[in-house]
Amino acid sequence: MELKHILEKQSAESFKKYIPTLSIDCAIFSFNENSLHVLTVKMKDQNSWGLPGGYVKKEENVDDAAVRILKDRTGTENIYLQQFYTFGNLKRSESAFEEHDDSIWNKQRFVSIGYYALAEHSHVKLVIDEYSTAVEWHSIDNLPPFMMDHRSILDKALLTLREQLNNHPIGYNLLSEKFTMPELQKLYEAILGKKLNRGNFYRKILRYDILTKLDESRKGGAHKAPDLYSFDLEKYNSALKEGLKGSW
Amino acid sequence: MELKHILEKQSAESFKKYIPTLSIDCAIFSFNENSLHVLTVKMKDQNSWGLPGGYVKKEENVDDAAVRILKDRTGTENIYLQQFYTFGNLKRSESAFEEHDDSIWNKQRFVSIGYYALAEHSHVKLVIDEYSTAVEWHSIDNLPPFMMDHRSILDKALLTLREQLNNHPIGYNLLSEKFTMPELQKLYEAILGKKLNRGNFYRKILRYDILTKLDESRKGGAHKAPDLYSFDLEKYNSALKEGLKGSW
Known part of the structure; x- marks a missing residue:
């Protein structure tokens, strides 16, 4: 109609x-x-x-x-x-x-x-x-x-x-349960609207101690299979409550 | 009526x-x-x-x-x-x-x-x-x-x-043009709902480089007259745009 x-x-x-x-x-x-x-x-x-x-x-x-x-x-x-x-x-x-x-x-x-x-x-x-x-x-x-x-x-x-981004569980809700570090970085870059230095991003996100490195890696693709991570929900939520410290 | x-x-x-x-x-x-x-x-x-x-x-x-x-x-x-x-x-x-x-x-x-x-x-x-x-x-x-x-x-x-608090000019709009460091700290404590360590607060707020120390001090009162500060608006606004780094 x-x-x-x-x-x-x-x-x-x-x-x-x-x-x-x-x-x-x-x-x-x-x-x-x-x-x-x-x-x-x-x-x-x-x-x-x-x-x-x-x-x-x-x-x-x-x-x-x-x-x-x-x-x-x-x-x-x-x-x-x-x-x-x-x-x-x-x-x-x-x-x-x-x-x-x-x-x-x-x-x-x-x-x-x-x-x-x-x-x-x-x-x-x-x-x-x-x-x-x-x-x-x-x-x-x-x-x-x-x-x-x-x-x-x-x-x-x-x-x-x-x-x-530093106070709400935005990463957790947009990513699959298991994700690679490059995927997480791309998500942060998309939201922040700017490229991030790979080394700095890895260091900062690992320092927050909110991720769990899984005992498996992403299959398929020509390159070395990248490690998979998931959020440690308890640590993630308590870190968000305080606010992740520092800018990207 | x-x-x-x-x-x-x-x-x-x-x-x-x-x-x-x-x-x-x-x-x-x-x-x-x-x-x-x-x-x-x-x-x-x-x-x-x-x-x-x-x-x-x-x-x-x-x-x-x-x-x-x-x-x-x-x-x-x-x-x-x-x-x-x-x-x-x-x-x-x-x-x-x-x-x-x-x-x-x-x-x-x-x-x-x-x-x-x-x-x-x-x-x-x-x-x-x-x-x-x-x-x-x-x-x-x-x-x-x-x-x-x-x-x-x-x-x-x-x-x-x-x-x-780290992204909007909240301090600037609530304080008089000239204020003392203890006043600024009290304001942050009131908004955050918690006591802050004096030394840490001073160090952090000064490190942001958003305040101008004035050539005058608050008159009156029994104690040593405290120094007066004002916001350096240009630096303050550009720091807020990036977000003041770090939690209180």
């Missing part, structure tokens, strides 16, 4: 079902092929991409709404989810619905609460709903044009990841 | 003037007599205290609304102001208006965007409006009971100050 008809059909129900003025947008990150990715949705009739989002039901806590929206989009529930900023400029979202009637739900003023989520890439099942034509991961090194203010929302989410 | 009558009188106008569902609450901090203080308001008919707050006008950016609310309450505009979290649980605010009619503006469901502000104590002019009977600074070491979920909002604001 065309977007116009879907929006008009759903409008009355949305007014009944959701609290006004508030939406939620999610920056869902994963780490794949040594690059940080973000989940993007293409809405019918739109040339640009958006972050997956939704609204808050009248009898629902805002945080619960974020969990529900994330589940609808990714098929998974146990994902690390953090609210990071609320976006409240005038005209931030209405532009995407210019051709539609002013009275429809989607064209009202919405202030959007941003959540970021950290997912293990392979666990996410992409779900296309009736409003969208595509759901895709995009590497943050190669982003498409975004609709509304979604690019600013994404940039703020990335900035938040960077600021919280 | 009694609160009941004021709320009923204002209700229709509020529905017209403000966007629904959204409120703003401000945790306004200052540093006075070696203790961190927060500004609190006592509403008519309430036994407990609240953080100053307000609503967002229909043609107003959310951040601009926060500036306006802050100005109404403190008489000043140039205050460091940061959004920190949005509070969206069901029934978080309605409880304060139990005796009032369900239809009045204030008893609707509100999701509240929290801002923290850092003010220089002596610059703030306390403003009592028609809803309140008192506006007072309270030391965070000696807090009164709070209404609604305002104690959680305050606690989250304090946690944010702690997390941002």
Whole structure:
């Protein structure tokens, strides 16, 4: 069905079902092929991409709404989810619905609460709903044009990841249970947006004493199989609580 | 006038003037007599205290609304102001208006965007409006009971100050232009919620090279007049951008 008809059909129900003025947008990150990715949705009739989002039901806590929206989009529930900023400029979202009637739900003023989520890439099942034509991961090194203010929302989410890297379990939630040191370094580089010296990175991360070196190595590939590590959760969490000391 | 009558009188106008569902609450901090203080308001008919707050006008950016609310309450505009979290649980605010009619503006469901502000104590002019009977600074070491979920909002604001201490100009905005080293240490202790070793603190803060030692000392008092310092803003800001290295 065309977007116009879907929006008009759903409008009355949305007014009944959701609290006004508030939406939620999610920056869902994963780490794949040594690059940080973000989940993007293409809405019918739109040339640009958006972050997956939704609204808050009248009898629902805002945080619960974020969990529900994330589940609808990714098929998974146990994902690390953090609210990071609320976006409240005038005209931030209405532009995407210019051709539609002013009275429809989607064209009202919405202030959007941003959540970021950290997912293990392979666990996410992409779900296309009736409003969208595509759901895709995009590497943050190669982003498409975004609709509304979604690019600013994404940039703020990335900035938040960077600021919280020493206090929140970001590495743990983006990597597989077992990972190599080069993978961990690439993840830190992607979040910090800069190259790190290999020797310094290894020394610092080992000095924190938050990793367990496993008795196995990554099979396959032409080179010497690299050692595998996992986080020592107890030490990791207690180190994060104090804050990992020092900048990268 | 009694609160009941004021709320009923204002209700229709509020529905017209403000966007629904959204409120703003401000945790306004200052540093006075070696203790961190927060500004609190006592509403008519309430036994407990609240953080100053307000609503967002229909043609107003959310951040601009926060500036306006802050100005109404403190008489000043140039205050460091940061959004920190949005509070969206069901029934978080309605409880304060139990005796009032369900239809009045204030008893609707509100999701509240929290801002923290850092003010220089002596610059703030306390403003009592028609809803309140008192506006007072309270030391965070000696807090009164709070209404609604305002104690959680305050606690989250304090946690944010702690997390941002190495990245945001928190010291600069809470202290007078000139301050002594013991004052700076007391401020850090208040935000971190723990005593710091004097020698270690001095060494660390001086190593950052963000302070200028002034050619004057604090007059008065029985002891040797302590040296005065100010922030070297250029060095301070560039150090914050990188993040002050190391925990306290």
